[in-house]
Amino acid sequence: MNKKQLIGIIIFIVLIVGIIIYKQFGSEISDVGITTIYVATGGGKEDFLKDEEVLSILRKEYKINVIFDTWSNSKTVSMPLIRETIGLGNQDIISRMESGEKFTINSPGVTKYDALFTSDIRYYDYYKQRPVDDEAERYTVLGGGLTLNTPIVFYSWDKIVDALISNNLAEEQNGIYYVTDMDRLVDYILNGKTWKELGVSDDIYGNVSISSIDPVKSSPGATYYGLLLGILSKGEVNEENVKKNMPKLKELYIKSGNMRFTPADLFQEYLRAGMGTQKIIVDYEKSIIDFSNSNKKGFDQVKDRIRILYPKPTSWNNHCYMYFTENGEILYKAFEENERIQQIAWEKYGFRTGITGGKYDVSKIGIPVPQEINSTISGLRMNEYNALIDGLK
Helix, strand or coil, X not given: CCHHHHHHHHHHHHHHHHHHHHHHHHHHHHCCCCEEEEEEECCCCHHHHCCHHHHHHHHHHHCEEEEEEECCCCHHXXXXXXXXXXCCCXXXXXXXXXXXXXXXXXXXXXXXXXXXXXXXXXXXXXXXCCCCCCCCCCCCCCEEEEEEEEEEEEEEEHHHHHHHHHCCCEEEECCEEEXXXXXXXXXXXXXXXXXXXXXXXXXXXXXXXXXXXXXXXXXXXHHHHHHHHHHHCCCCCCHHHHHHHHXXXXXXXXXCCCCCCCHHHHHHHHHHHCCCCCCCEEEECHHHHHHHHHCHHHHHHHCCCEXXXXXXXXXXXXXXXXXCCHHHHHHHHHHHHCHHHHHHHHHCCCCECCCCCCCCCHHHHCCCCCCCCCCECCCCCHHHHHHHHHHHC
16 A cells, blocks of 8 residues: 555545544534523514524524523513423422412522513513512513514405405505505494495305404404504594494404404415405414415415405504513624524515515515505504403403
């Protein structure tokens, strides 16, 4: 064996050993300098937060491994915001909690959160206030703000929308459909007007209605009824107008019938049952974008018949992020500054990252949605929300 052959064999052995070492210990090596942070997270954005590319960007560019724990909005203010509250973290503390022992965010040994990512702006605002009554002690909020949002829209069908346009309830502008007379549409629902009276074909039965999620049990439903309250109050939501318009809202609630669906279930029912069962439903803009990416074949089957309607005005569903630690702030800056993360949020999951449309071109997704949404009203504050829900109950 000559010298060149020996060198070649040595290089080959070194390469093989290197590959074996990387496979065995590569993940540990890549984890050097990575900080794990915990974020209590409201629903509606689970798929985006689990996106492999997003998580990879956070690890490689920001050196953080993020654990997003699912919390309901209401629990974030009523329960201690520690992982043990939801059965994660320190198993000894979990057992002691199950035995009735009380813990707070400052109890020794508990697993604290670095941030809270609500799915409703009213809980974001409310968390920053002092606890009242039996509410849990809260972290000091260092900063944060609006991070992801999506507007309320109606999903309907070509024949239904044609009838709405013929009755001057809706119009098309540059390929985008808008409900331009929400007051009259609400009156049609309250007065029992039929689809046939609006000129929809004879095989479509029943009264004019809009299906929604139960506002008493679900935040998306409450957001829609908050929009209705804002419309009926001409944008001036106050205690007097809540009382004044509650009878109409309650009647609308009763006429909505069975509200057994979750937001995802209602959207699937709309797609599967079709125009005969679900003429118009309330949902978020993000649903159709998410669906077009996750089920391209299904989207292709219905895309020519479905219609997205933007109420004028509409309202935003705001996902707001607040941080309690410096590590939590790193994630906030990633959401605010990283254009690739923002692009993924929009193009794959339908979340707008800017109030009127962000820095992206909405035409790239191939679905007719407006670049900017300017006709909006503010969501309800916590006291107005509570008054609305109490009135509907």
